[in-house]
Amino acid sequence: MYMTSKTNHALQSSLANFDNADGELKVADRLITEIAGEAGTPFYLYDRASLHKRYHQLRQALPADLNICYAVKANPNNSIIRELDALYDGLDIASKGEMMRALDAGSTADRMSFAGPGKSADELKFAIENDIGAISVESAREIDHIRQICQDNNKQVNILVRVNPAFELSSSGMKMGGGPKQFGIDSELVPELIKSLVDDRYLRFHGIHIFAGSQNLSAESIADSFDNILRYAQTLRVDTGVPLPIINMGGGFGIPYIAKATPLDLQAVGLHLSRILQSYRTELPETSFKIELGRYIVGECGIYVSRVLYRKVSRGETFLVTDGGLHHHLAASGNLGQKMVHRPMPITVANKLDHPLEHVNLVGPLCTPLDTFGMRMELPTANEGDLIAVFNSGAYGYSASPLGFLSHNHPKEIIL
Amino acid sequence: MYMTSKTNHALQSSLANFDNADGELKVADRLITEIAGEAGTPFYLYDRASLHKRYHQLRQALPADLNICYAVKANPNNSIIRELDALYDGLDIASKGEMMRALDAGSTADRMSFAGPGKSADELKFAIENDIGAISVESAREIDHIRQICQDNNKQVNILVRVNPAFELSSSGMKMGGGPKQFGIDSELVPELIKSLVDDRYLRFHGIHIFAGSQNLSAESIADSFDNILRYAQTLRVDTGVPLPIINMGGGFGIPYIAKATPLDLQAVGLHLSRILQSYRTELPETSFKIELGRYIVGECGIYVSRVLYRKVSRGETFLVTDGGLHHHLAASGNLGQKMVHRPMPITVANKLDHPLEHVNLVGPLCTPLDTFGMRMELPTANEGDLIAVFNSGAYGYSASPLGFLSHNHPKEIIL
Numbered sequence: 001m002y003m004t005s006k007t008n009h010a011l012q013s014s015l016a017n018f019d020n021a022d023g024e025l026k027v028a029d030r031l032i033t034e035i036a037g038e039a040g041t042p043f044y045l046y047d048r049a050s051l052h053k054r055y056h057q058l059r060q061a062l063p064a065d066l067n068i069c070y071a072v073k074a075n076p077n078n079s080i081i082r083e084l085d086a087l088y089d090g091l092d093i094a095s096k097g098e099m100m101r102a103l104d105a106g107s108t109a110d111r112m113s114f115a116g117p118g119k120s121a122d123e124l125k126f127a128i129e130n131d132i133g134a135i136s137v138e139s140a141r142e143i144d145h146i147r148q149i150c151q152d153n154n155k156q157v158n159i160l161v162r163v164n165p166a167f168e169l170s171s172s173g174m175k176m177g178g179g180p181k182q183f184g185i186d187s188e189l190v191p192e193l194i195k196s197l198v199d200d201r202y203l204r205f206h207g208i209h210i211f212a213g214s215q216n217l218s219a220e221s222i223a224d225s226f227d228n229i230l231r232y233a234q235t236l237r238v239d240t241g242v243p244l245p246i247i248n249m250g251g252g253f254g255i256p257y258i259a260k261a262t263p264l265d266l267q268a269v270g271l272h273l274s275r276i277l278q279s280y281r282t283e284l285p286e287t288s289f290k291i292e293l294g295r296y297i298v299g300e301c302g303i304y305v306s307r308v309l310y311r312k313v314s315r316g317e318t319f320l321v322t323d324g325g326l327h328h329h330l331a332a333s334g335n336l337g338q339k340m341v342h343r344p345m346p347i348t349v350a351n352k353l354d355h356p357l358e359h360v361n362l363v364g365p366l367c368t369p370l371d372t373f374g375m376r377m378e379l380p381t382a383n384e385g386d387l388i389a390v391f392n393s394g395a396y397g398y399s400a401s402p403l404g405f406l407s408h409n410h411p412k413e414i415i416l
Numbered sequence: 417m418y419m420t421s422k423t424n425h426a427l428q429s430s431l432a433n434f435d436n437a438d439g440e441l442k443v444a445d446r447l448i449t450e451i452a453g454e455a456g457t458p459f460y461l462y463d464r465a466s467l468h469k470r471y472h473q474l475r476q477a478l479p480a481d482l483n484i485c486y487a488v489k490a491n492p493n494n495s496i497i498r499e500l501d502a503l504y505d506g507l508d509i510a511s512k513g514e515m516m517r518a519l520d521a522g523s524t525a526d527r528m529s530f531a532g533p534g535k536s537a538d539e540l541k542f543a544i545e546n547d548i549g550a551i552s553v554e555s556a557r558e559i560d561h562i563r564q565i566c567q568d569n570n571k572q573v574n575i576l577v578r579v580n581p582a583f584e585l586s587s588s589g590m591k592m593g594g595g596p597k598q599f600g601i602d603s604e605l606v607p608e609l610i611k612s613l614v615d616d617r618y619l620r621f622h623g624i625h626i627f628a629g630s631q632n633l634s635a636e637s638i639a640d641s642f643d644n645i646l647r648y649a650q651t652l653r654v655d656t657g658v659p660l661p662i663i664n665m666g667g668g669f670g671i672p673y674i675a676k677a678t679p680l681d682l683q684a685v686g687l688h689l690s691r692i693l694q695s696y697r698t699e700l701p702e703t704s705f706k707i708e709l710g711r712y713i714v715g716e717c718g719i720y721v722s723r724v725l726y727r728k729v730s731r732g733e734t735f736l737v738t739d740g741g742l743h744h745h746l747a748a749s750g751n752l753g754q755k756m757v758h759r760p761m762p763i764t765v766a767n768k769l770d771h772p773l774e775h776v777n778l779v780g781p782l783c784t785p786l787d788t789f790g791m792r793m794e795l796p797t798a799n800e801g802d803l804i805a806v807f808n809s810g811a812y813g814y815s816a817s818p819l820g821f822l823s824h825n826h827p828k829e830i831i832l
Binding site for chain 1: 489532533534536580595597602726782800818
């Protein structure tokens with residue numbers, strides 16, 4: 001039995017992703033205390049079985065003809081890329097660095113698609129020289145750069161036009177459509193641009209890319225986004241007369257981070273998507289549909305584990321001071337874009353799952369009040385030496401944290 | 417002439433710290449375009465002359481018998497530590513990693529003092545074995561650890577008791593006094609603790625450490641903090657009958673980050689401090705007074721420089737997309753503890769100081785709307801290739817940023 005407030009849905013959901021025995025979390029059939037004893041704390045732990053389970057959930061729920069790509073930005077760890085490249089239909093990369101990491105992990109350039117508002121000439125050159133699968137272009141100026149590089153190197157490259165739609169794509173999650181944006185080309189300029197690309201000697205127009213949003217937990221809202229994207233694409237197809245070989249609809253599938261959040265209904269997303277793709281299939285007969293997911297693919301497979309160094313009472317409040325903190329896991333400290341009140345991520349005492357709950361302040365070793373994963377939060381009663389697990393740490397964890405802050409050791413990354 | 421809103425006091429102050437010629441920023445007598453041309457962008461640039469100037473300002477303004485130490489956490493760059501270790505009276509370190517960096521930079525352990533709420537046994541052992549100058553202890557439990565390590569290694573170590581005062585130390589800046597805290601030992605427990613340390617075989621009681629706050633721009637408020645600290649110390653001296661060889665009063669001197677902020681009046685701080693030290697001198701005759709500064713010593717000496725990759729207009733708004741961003745400079749993106757509205761740091765176009773102003777959105781290359789140093793901010797009109805300078809980047813810049821986020825190259829660090 002796990003002692004937790006029944007109202008912490010995110011934590012319940014996280015715990016359900018992993019086994020436990022005798023009040024201890026198990027990953028890959030091993031007790032967390034064993035893993036920590038061998039590796040030393042703190043560490044990020046990625047669970048291969050969870051990666052595969054998520055893949056099968058996605059493949060089972062979503063239409064068979066929908067390509068699903070992995071967005072490397074979520075977790076560029078070599079083993080993670082290697083594992084996911086073997087499962088999914090391609091890799092989305094956001095920098096030359098990510099492309100190099102993906103190549104190092106054994107992937108091939110033709111499986112990669114490159115998007116980002118600030119691609120440098122050096123990055124574009126590297127991508128083109130290595131025969132990248134496609135580039136999502138985000139401005140007319142970028143197209144000029146690409147054409148020049150292709151000309152200099154006698155190369156052709158597949159181009160997706162990234163569109164900044166004039167409409168808001170969905171009613172929840174992180175909004176990225178509508179209004180002025182650094183991402184993509186304003187939709188009102190897209191038809192002329194596409195027509196100008198037909199029969200380009202260097203750029204093969206390959207379709208469009210629209211980012212559907214981020215961290216969305218509503219199946220209906222995600223479905224609305226995709227429906228809006230395809231309605232737009234259909235109009236564009238008619239207006240320009242130019243076929244759209246690929247429509248990259250972005251991703252935006254969320255995972256539950258905060259107590260009141262419940263998991264995305266993936267079956268419902270799948271049913272919506274089947275219906276939506278079906279309804280546009282006749283009008284977009286040449287089109288392959290693609291989504292790109294990062295957080296949803298890799299987020300829940302990862303746990304950040306630190307150890308309690310001190311249990312300390314100050315003026316009636318209990319502090320657990322751990323050997324890990326903000327420097328290793330910025331998002332868990334509430335400083336990666338969360339501008340409001342800090343709401344703790346799903347966190348527990350990994351080797352005391354069945355201990356009675358208490359309210360504690362969970363803090364790291366840094367000399368700053370920012371270094372907390374949660375104040376007055378409910379956790380199983382813990383002592384020095386116990387292990388704190390932060391779930392949902394597979395995406396935007398290690399790579400999105402200021403590892404050099406206060407010059408502590410970097411956490412290990414372990415995949416089991 | 418520099419074109420800027422007269423109301424941006426922080427930017428005016430930053431510009432006054434550096435030379436310029438023909439509308440270009442100069443550092444160490446070199447034009448910023450030259451430096452960028454040689455080094456490639458983005459980079460952090462630290463100005464040795466500014467470091468020395470700040471040292472002389474501090475030494476001239478503050479009482480001669482006040483020791484001033486450098487808090488390595490602000491910037492642990494090897495050259496910076498080397499430079500500052502030669503100028504100041506010692507180094508404050510916050511981790512074994514910082515101690516190793518300081519040793520690498522040529523400093524000696526006796527010049528170092530170690531504070532932090534989560535020192536691990538390994539960190540304490542390293543510090544004690546290397547004969548660190550002093551350790552600020554933050555809990556009774558930590559004292560047990562230290563005593564055990566000293567016993568095992570037949571060592572003695574100087575101990576400062578870090579105090580969590582019952583009072584709020586000042587009326588502005590980041591508050592760290594009063595209430596339950598992970599930092600220090602609650603003041604009500606300190607007298608007994610100190611008496612218990614007298615004649616300890618392994619721990620030499622060396623005084624107290626009270627953190628006065630952080631990023632405070634008011635001389636009066638800083639003076640109040642110091643006055644409160646010394647009043648407390650005097651009472652403690654009387655209550656315990658135990659001399660206080662050192663009182664580390666922390667620091668907290670701020671630098672102006674946001675438009676409306678004006679620089680700290682250092683002369684006023686100095687006058688207040690002289691008066692305050694004088695007033696407690698007779699009651700604390702055995703005491704050396706010490707402050708530790710990080711941000712104030714090194715913050716204004718550093719500039720983060722990136723280059724405009726794209727100038728892009730979307731639906732009537734202009735975006736400058738640069739090759740640097742949040743991943744290199746988390747604080748400039750408003751994600752290092754600033755929970756409210758993002759207020760830009762002092763930023764300008766370093767090679768177009770005299771160009772007419774316009775309103776632009778300054779964004780980085782990352783695929784996230786978080787990657788901005790300022791939306792609709794006033795900057796000299798810039799084009800592709802121009803250089804964006806973020807001032808006040810010498811402290812909590814490079815080392816406090818998620819450098820691996822989206823796998824771009826790390827910025828260079830240059831000292832001139």
